[in-house]
Each structure stands twice: as C-alpha cells, then as structure tokens.
Amino acid sequence: MALPQPHSPSWSAFFEEQSSAARDERLQRFYAAETLDPDTPIANAPLVAMDFETTGLDPAQDEIISIGIVPLSLSRIFCRDSSYWVVRPTRQLDEDSIVIHGITHSEIAAAPDLERILEELLAALEGKLAVVHYHPIERNFLTNALHQRIGEGIQFPLIDTMILERRILEYQKGLLDRLLRRPSEPIRLGHCRARYHLPHYQPHHALTDALATAELLQAQIFHHFSPETPVGELWC
Amino acid sequence: MQTEQLEIAAFLAKTPPFDGLSEEALNGLASQVEVTYFRAGSDILNLADPIHDLFVVRSGAVETFRRTGELHNRLAEGGIFGQMGLMMNERVRYPVKALEDTLLYCVPVDLFKDYCDRYETFADYFEGEATSLLQRAVESHHDKNDLTSVQVKELLTRPMISVAGDVSVRQAAQIMGEQHITSLLIVERTHRPGGEAVGLTGLITDQDLRKRIIAQGRSLDTPVAAVMSEDMITLDRNAYVFEAILTMLRHHVHHLPVLDRGEPIGVLSLLDVVRHESQSSLLMVRSIFGQPDREALAQIAQQSRAVFVRMVKEDANSQMIGSAMAVIGRSFKQRLLELAEAELGPPPAPYCFLALGSMARNEQLIYTDQDNALVFNERYDAKAHGEYFDRLARFVSDGLVECGYSYCEGGIMATNPEWRMTLSEWKARFGEWIDNPNPQALLHASIFFDLDGVWGRTRWAQELVRFIASKTRNNRRFLACLARNALNRTPPLGFFKDFVVEKGGQHANSINLKRRGTAPLTDVIRVHALAVGSRAANSFERLDDVMDSELLPDGKGREIRDALEYIAMVRIRHQAWQIETGNTVNNNIQPEQLSSFERRNLKEAFQVLSNAQSFLKYRYNSNIPLR
Numbered sequence: 006m007a008l009p010q011p012h013s014p015s016w017s018a019f020f021e022e023q024s025s026a027a028r029d030e031r032l033q034r035f036y037a038a039e040t041l042d043p044d045t046p047i048a049n050a051p052l053v054a055m056d057f058e059t060t061g062l063d064p065a066q067d068e069i070i071s072i073g074i075v076p077l078s079l080s081r082i083f084c085r086d087s088s089y090w091v092v093r094p095t096r097q098l099d100e101d102s103i104v105i106h107g108i109t110h111s112e113i114a115a116a117p118d119l120e121r122i123l124e125e126l127l128a129a130l131e132g133k134l135a136v137v138h139y140h141p142i143e144r145n146f147l148t149n150a151l152h153q154r155i156g157e158g159i160q161f162p163l164i165d166t167m168i169l170e171r172r173i174l175e176y177q178k179g180l181l182d183r184l185l186r187r188p189s190e191p192i193r194l195g196h197c198r199a200r201y202h203l204p205h206y207q208p209h210h211a212l213t214d215a216l217a218t219a220e221l222l223q224a225q226i227f228h229h230f231s232p233e234t235p236v237g238e239l240w241c
Numbered sequence: 242m243q244t245e246q247l248e249i250a251a252f253l254a255k256t257p258p259f260d261g262l263s264e265e266a267l268n269g270l271a272s273q274v275e276v277t278y279f280r281a282g283s284d285i286l287n288l289a290d291p292i293h294d295l296f297v298v299r300s301g302a303v304e305t306f307r308r309t310g311e312l313h314n315r316l317a318e319g320g321i322f323g324q325m326g327l328m329m330n331e332r333v334r335y336p337v338k339a340l341e342d343t344l345l346y347c348v349p350v351d352l353f354k355d356y357c358d359r360y361e362t363f364a365d366y367f368e369g370e371a372t373s374l375l376q377r378a379v380e381s382h383h384d385k386n387d388l389t390s391v392q393v394k395e396l397l398t399r400p401m402i403s404v405a406g407d408v409s410v411r412q413a414a415q416i417m418g419e420q421h422i423t424s425l426l427i428v429e430r431t432h433r434p435g436g437e438a439v440g441l442t443g444l445i446t447d448q449d450l451r452k453r454i455i456a457q458g459r460s461l462d463t464p465v466a467a468v469m470s471e472d473m474i475t476l477d478r479n480a481y482v483f484e485a486i487l488t489m490l491r492h493h494v495h496h497l498p499v500l501d502r503g504e505p506i507g508v509l510s511l512l513d514v515v516r517h518e519s520q521s522s523l524l525m526v527r528s529i530f531g532q533p534d535r536e537a538l539a540q541i542a543q544q545s546r547a548v549f550v551r552m553v554k555e556d557a558n559s560q561m562i563g564s565a566m567a568v569i570g571r572s573f574k575q576r577l578l579e580l581a582e583a584e585l586g587p588p589p590a591p592y593c594f595l596a597l598g599s600m601a602r603n604e605q606l607i608y609t610d611q612d613n614a615l616v617f618n619e620r621y622d623a624k625a626h627g628e629y630f631d632r633l634a635r636f637v638s639d640g641l642v643e644c645g646y647s648y649c650e651g652g653i654m655a656t657n658p659e660w661r662m663t664l665s666e667w668k669a670r671f672g673e674w675i676d677n678p679n680p681q682a683l684l685h686a687s688i689f690f691d692l693d694g695v696w697g698r699t700r701w702a703q704e705l706v707r708f709i710a711s712k713t714r715n716n717r718r719f720l721a722c723l724a725r726n727a728l729n730r731t732p733p734l735g736f737f738k739d740f741v742v743e744k745g746g747q748h749a750n751s752i753n754l755k756r757r758g759t760a761p762l763t764d765v766i767r768v769h770a771l772a773v774g775s776r777a778a779n780s781f782e783r784l785d786d787v788m789d790s791e792l793l794p795d796g797k798g799r800e801i802r803d804a805l806e807y808i809a810m811v812r813i814r815h816q817a818w819q820i821e822t823g824n825t826v827n828n829n830i831q832p833e834q835l836s837s838f839e840r841r842n843l844k845e846a847f848q849v850l851s852n853a854q855s856f857l858k859y860r861y862n863s864n865i866p867l868r
Contacts, residue, residue: 080277081347082275084244084246084249084273084275084276085272085275087244087246087272088244089244089245201278202300202301202341202342202343203278203300203342203344206248210247212245212246212247213246216249217248219276220276220344223278224280224342227279227280
C-alpha cells in the first residue's frame with residue numbers, strides 16, 4: 006500500500022476507500038469521519054499531539070507500552086481533554102526500557118491490552134490531524150499492533166515536527182554549510198525545543214512528550230511558517 | 242477524563258499562589274490548564290479585548306503596559322497576569338506583549354473562579370492585590386512621572402504647527418503669538434505617489450527672532466529660511482523623556498523637533514518636560530503648600546488645567562476628577578489662609594472657613610467660581626474683629642481670582658459681611674430658609690446646604706451639616722418646595738426626544754451640559770438626600786444613602802448615577818478638548834460634535850433626568866406622606 010505524498014490530496018480518497026475496505030467496524034468509523042482538506046490553513050485545523058513509549062525501537066520486535074494524547078489548535082493546547090494510557094505488551098518487558106520510561110512491571114501487569122482501549126484512542130484521533138515527533142514510531146508501531154490484533158493496519162496523515170525541523174534547518178543552512186557538508190544540528194525533541202526557548206521537560210513520558218510536541222509545533226509555525234500555511238504543506 | 246500533567250503540576254507547585262494548594266488541588270488544576278506559545282515581539286493581550294484566562298509565564302518574559310502605552314511591568318518565569326481583567330469586567334486592563342519567546346500556562350476563568358471559591362489562600366492572594374488597587378493608583382502618580390518610562394510622544398499634546406521656508410519672519414512671529422508657542426518648524430512638503438511627504442528643513446525660536454532679526458535690525462519681511470537653524474538635533478517619537486533631557490543638556494538647546502519615521506510631528510520644549518514633571522495632582526497639592534506668596538500661587542495655578550487633562554486621558558471617572566480638582570481648590574484656599582494669617586497676624590477670634598457648592602460636593606471642574614463663607618463662635622464681636630476678617634476674606638478671595646477661581650456673581654463670598662456669622666446665627670438663618678421656603682431661600686438652600694469646612698474649626702461645619710439634616714429630614718413642606726425648585730431647569734429634550742439647543746446668542750445651537758444636565762440632576766439628588774437625612778455632600782455618596790433608604794423604586798438610583806456620570810464625563814471630556822485645542826473652556830456642547838453613539842447615550846441620560854424630575858414632582862407632592 007503506497008502512502009499518499011505531501012501536497013497530494015489523496016488522503017481523503019484513501020480514507021474514503023478505507024471506510025468501506027476496512028473490515029473492523031472501529032476502523033470503518035474512523036475512516037468515515039470527515040477528512041481535512043489539504044488547503045486548510047494550519048490555524049483552522051483541529052490537531053492532536055500524540056506520543057508512544059515503546060519497549061524498543063524495532064516495530065517488528067518491540068511494542069507500545071504507553072500512549073499520550075493532547076488535543077490542540079495552533080493557538081491553544083487543551084490539557085483538559087488529554088488522555089493517557091498504559092497498555093500491556095504481549096511480550097515481557099526488559100529492564101533497560103524500564104530505566105528509560107519509568108513504567109514498572111506491576112503497572113504493566115495491571116494495564117489493559119491495546120485492543121481494549123482502541124475505540125477510545127480512535128475516537129480521540131478521529132477528524133483530527135495528528136502531530137508527532139519522529140513519525141516512524143507512531144505510524145509503524147500502531148499499524149503493527151493492529152495487524153497483530155485485528156489483522157489489518159491503520160494509516161492517517163501526520164505532522165512530524167522532526168521533519169519540519171529538518172526542513173527549517175536545511176533552509177537556514179548557508180550554501181557554504183551545504184557545500185562543506187557541515188553536520189546538522191541535533192533534532193531530538195529536547196534539542197528542537199531549546200532552539201525556540203521552550204522549557205526543559207523530563208522526556209520519555211508519553212503524555213509529557215505529547216505536550217512537548219504540541220508546544221514545539223506552535224513555536225515552529227509562529228517562527229518559520231504562518232497561521233495560513235496549508236496543512237497539505239506540513240503533513241506526511 | 243483527567244490525566245496528570247506532570248511537568249505543569251511540578252512547575253505550578255513551586256509558583257505562588259499555586260504553591261499553597263494541596264497536591265490534589267494542584268494536580269486537578271494542572272490537568273485543566275491550556276498552553277500557548279508566543280514568539281518574541283508578538284501581542285499577547287490587546288487593551289479591552291475579552292479575557293478568559295489567568296496567565297502564568299512558564300518560560301520567557303512579557304511586558305505589560307498601561308492604557309497610555311507606558312510600560313507597567315515586566316514578568317518572567319512564574320509571573321502572573323490577567324487577574325485584574327478577570328476580577329473586574331473580563332476585559333484586558335493591561336495589554337501584554339511577549340518580550341522573549343514565551344510559553345504561557347492559561348487557567349480558564351471558570352476554573353480560576355472555582356479555585357478562588359474553594360481555596361482561601363488562593364483567593365486571598367488575588368483579592369489582597371485588588372484592595373491595594375487604590376494604593377497603586379496613588380503610586381502610579383510616581384510611575385507617571387518616572388522619566389525613564391514615559392516617551393516623548395506622550396508629551397506632544399498638540400498637532401504640529403509648521404510653515405514653509407518662504408514665509409516671512411513677521412508671519413512666523415504672528416503664528417507663534419497666536420498659538421502661544423516659542424518655536425516653529427519649517428518644513429518642505431513634496432507630493433509623491435501615495436500621499437504627501439513632509440521634510441524638516443529648519444527650526445526658528447523666540448530667541449532666534451530676538452538675536453537674528455531684532456538685534457540685527459533686519460527686515461521683518463526676511464523669509465524664515467534665511468534665519469532658521471538648519472542643523473538641528475532631533476528626537477524619535479519613541480525616545481524616552483530622560484533622553485530628551487540629556488540631549489537638551491548636552492547640546493544647550495531648549496527645543497527638539499520630534500520625528501515619526503523621519504517626518505516631523507512636533508517640537509518638544511524644555512518647558513514641556515518641566516511641565517510634565519509637575520503635573521500630577523498630588524505633586525501639585527504638595528507644591529501649592531510650598532509657594533511663598535500669592536504671586537507664586539497664581540503661577541502654579543496654571544498647572545491645574547494640565548492635571549485635569551491628564552486625568553481625563555488616564556480614564557479617570559468624574560468622581561475622581563471632581564474630587565482631585567476640589568482637593569486642589571481646597572489646597573489653594575488653605576494656603577491662602579495660611580498666608581493671610583501670616584500677613585495679618587493671628588486671628589482675634591476662632592473661625593471656620595467654609596467652601597460651598599461644587600467644591601464642597603467634591604464635584605469641581607476647571608471652569609468654576611468661588612463660593613465661600615465664614616463661621617464664628619459666640620466670642621465673635623463684629624465691631625472688634627470685623628475688620629480683621631474683612632481683610633482676611635478679601636486676601637483669600639482676591640488670591641483665588643488670581644488662581645483662576647472667579648468671584649461669585651451672587652456675592653456668596655466671605656468678603657460679604659452677610660455671610661460672616663456665628664454658628665447660632667447660621668443655624669437661625671438655615672432654620673428660617675427651611676421654615677419659610679420662599680424662592681430666594683430655596684436658591685440659597687441649594688448653594689449653602691452643600692457645605693464643607695476647609696480651614697480652622699472645621700467641626701463647626703460638621704455641626705451645621707447635622708443641623709440641616711435633622712431639620713430637613715421628612716420635612717414635607719420644605720421638601721415639596723425644594724422639589725418644585727429642582728424642576729426649574731429641564732433637560733434639553735424636545736417633544737420627539739430630539740435635542741433642544743439654544744436658539745440665539747453666543748452659544749447658539751449648543752446645549753449647556755451643566756445647566757441642563759449635571760446641575761438639575763444634582764438638585765434632584767439633593768432633595769432625595771435631604772429627605773432621607775443624608776449628611777453626605779457628594780452627589781454619588783448622597784445617591785448611595787438614598788438607595789440604602791429604599792426611597793426610590795428599584796433600579797432608579799442606579800439609573801440616576803449612570804446618567805450623572807455619563808453627562809459629567811461628556812462635559813469633562815469636552816472641557817479637556819477645549820483646553821488642549823486652546824479654546825475657551827465652557828459647558829456648551831454642540832450635538833453635531835458628538836458621535837451618533839454619544840448622542841444616543843446622552844439623550845438616554847437626559848431622559849433619565851426627565852423621568853427623575855417627574856418622579857420628584859409626584860413623590861414630594863405635599864398630599865402624599867413621605868414614608
């Protein structure tokens with residue numbers, strides 16, 4: 006399945022096709038929701054920042070263990086409507102990852118399987134444009150998890166603040182930098198935030214990272230794009 | 242569903258007043274805040290916009306401004322703003338700008354109010370702040386005079402006056418004379434697509450005229466371009482006043498042309514700076530008491546107009562302006578009495594100097610005459626002491642005229658032996674007016690019954706106020722007459738609710754806002770106030786007493802208050818405008834000078850007066866019991 010490319014309006018065609026092609030009722034409903042026109046100015050787009058914590062970085066091996074969701078618009082981030090779930094992976098948690106995200110075995114043991122919260126998760130995403138930092142994690146882990154559970158994956162448009170940051174840095178780089186192939190500046194979430202004078206937040210908590218990503222997007226748009234920038238130029 | 246926002250909660254936990262909340266309350270709050278980012282230099286809140294949140298600076302820094310555009314405060318991480326707007330009328334009171342890239346946590350208004358209700362320490366923090374508002378208003382007088390925060394453009398209160406270079410020196414001098422200015426800008430106007438460009442070519446001052454024309458015997462037909470200064474030091478409109486002073490000192494100049502994006506917009510003179518420095522009403526009162534003689538008092542009296550205009554610009558209400566001007570007027574009287582006693586020797590008998598009318602009511606404006614009187618006790622002997630007090634009264638009265646308070650045409654002044662009486666004589670006179678309310682008595686009652694002791698044994702004035710209140714309260718006959726008297730001046734509304742303007746004379750086509758508006762409203766209020774035994778003199782305070790007594794139907798008191806405030810403010814703003822444009826100050830306004838919105842409101846206010854007069858007629862009809 007080929008993913009639609011930036012500037013192409015085909016996300017809506019893809020959603021329309023999937024609303025009948027998907028077998029799972031929850032996915033049908035998700036795809037049937039109204040999709041955002043690529044010409045919509047970012048200021049008018051309903052957005053939702055999302056972050057996953059995983060047991061590792063390989064979507065084929067590792068699994069999601071927590072999900073943070075924070076809805077926002079370009080001007081406001083709405084913590085009141087945010088969500089956070091810890092979900093139980095099918096495989097054992099190794100000690101290394103516990104050190105990173107701080108979620109313990111007992112929390113995991115008490116947590117539901119991802120399928121039990123799928124309906125809620127899709128409802129939070131429905132009709133909104135998702136915002137993530139480093140999209141391969143969210144895109145691949147979610148679709149794999151669904152394949153594993155209901156036999157089909159999921160795809161939707163995403164704004165990746167890491168991709169935006171790379172574009173911004175490339176643009177800012179002088180010709181000389183490019184000719185000399187000077188190394189790029191780091192583009193981890195914390196590094197990006199520091200460039201916009203955003204405060205340091207403790208990383209690796211899905212809800213905090215979602216909030217951090219939401220703030221970063223606002224900063225990036227106000228500094229380098231405009232409230233009028235069409236979402237089609239930002240999503241992937 | 243509420244989810245814990247760890248970072249937000251952790252930050253608020255160390256930020257007052259949130260640090261006083263329990264962990265549970267704090268987490269609840271943190272999970273409901275909204276977050277927003279502003280790039281350095283962008284506007285966060287604009288004046289008078291609706292405001293829906295309390296803002297906490299999470300990172301970065303913001304600047305808050307006064308209505309006048311002056312910097313009010315700088316807030317960094319942990320700083321809080323928006324509370325005043327939320328507690329007053331949910332409108333932005335202090336505009337806010339991002340000084341640096343700034344991240345804000347926003348507490349929505351319903352949540353803010355809910356937390357104020359539920360958590361005492363939280364509410365105390367904000368309410369404590371609100372009660373110090375008054376204090377801050379006083380402090381702000383210091384801020385206003387802070388040369389480091391006021392910009393040059395705020396001192397330019399009149400439009401630029403300029404001429405072309407080929408204008409003769411004679412014409413230039415005439416213009417300067419007419420406009421009361423000591424310097425004139427010479428400009429060159431060129432037309433270009435999109436409008437006219439104005440270039441500054443020179444400046445000519447009083448001194449230049451003396452040194453370069455008169456002293457050298459040159460012709461008055463010389464074009465100004467031949468004698469003007471060409472290489473001038475200029476200032477940008479956004480420069481601060483202290484920079485202006487430094488520039489003047491460094492270059493030994495008293496006039497600095499001010500530019501807006503390269504084009505001249507006016508001249509700042511040393512005098513403007515000095516005047517700015519001495520304009521606040523508090524400073525003015527202080528300096529009144531520092532003046533050594535009548536001449537010096539008359540000199541600084543000229544500043545009271547500037548104080549008045551400034552208060553209007555700072556959006557003071559009529560009560561604030563009225564009482565500030567009354568305090569200034571009272572201070573002049575007090576200082577004059579001090580000076581008179583110093584000159585004439587100590588008084589041979591104790592006395593109390595009374596202010597009457599608008600000054601006593603704390604409703605004084607700029608264009609006003611003096612009403613005053615003297616009270617003695619039984620030790621007073623007209624034969625032995627009369628001459629001293631005659632001279633004292635004359636000293637004060639003449640001094641007041643020099644300070645801009647004209648003589649009372651009706652002769653209600655302490656210089657008039659008729660208005661110099663002992664306490665018991667005053668009571669007898671007041672009693673007579675109340676028992677025998679003929680037209681003359683009623684006229685006097687409406688002036689003398691608004692009284693205030695300004696000097697000497699001021700408790701005698703209080704005794705007179707108590708006496709009047711006890712004699713008039715529920716006095717049906719007197720009140721009926723006073724009520725009828727209060728109907729003499731009607732609002733300027735015609736049959737079809739349109740304005741009725743003066744037909745002829747100097748003020749044709751205008752409305753006298755005092756005679757047809759504030760004065761009859763004050764009269765109506767006085768009747769009600771005396772009926773309920775109020776001892777207040779200020780109309781707004783009298784209305785409070787009247788409303789407490791439930792004499793008026795529900796909501797009527799409020800309506801009268803709003804109408805009085807509205808008409809008074811139109812009158813005040815009109816006078817401020819007259820002062821600023823160099824016109825004669827009066828109470829006459831032409832309806833076509835008003836916007837349609839103002840006209841509509843003014844008509845509505847006059848309608849309230851009309852209704853209040855009808856009610857007066859009915860309420861104090863002598864056939865109806867008062868209570």
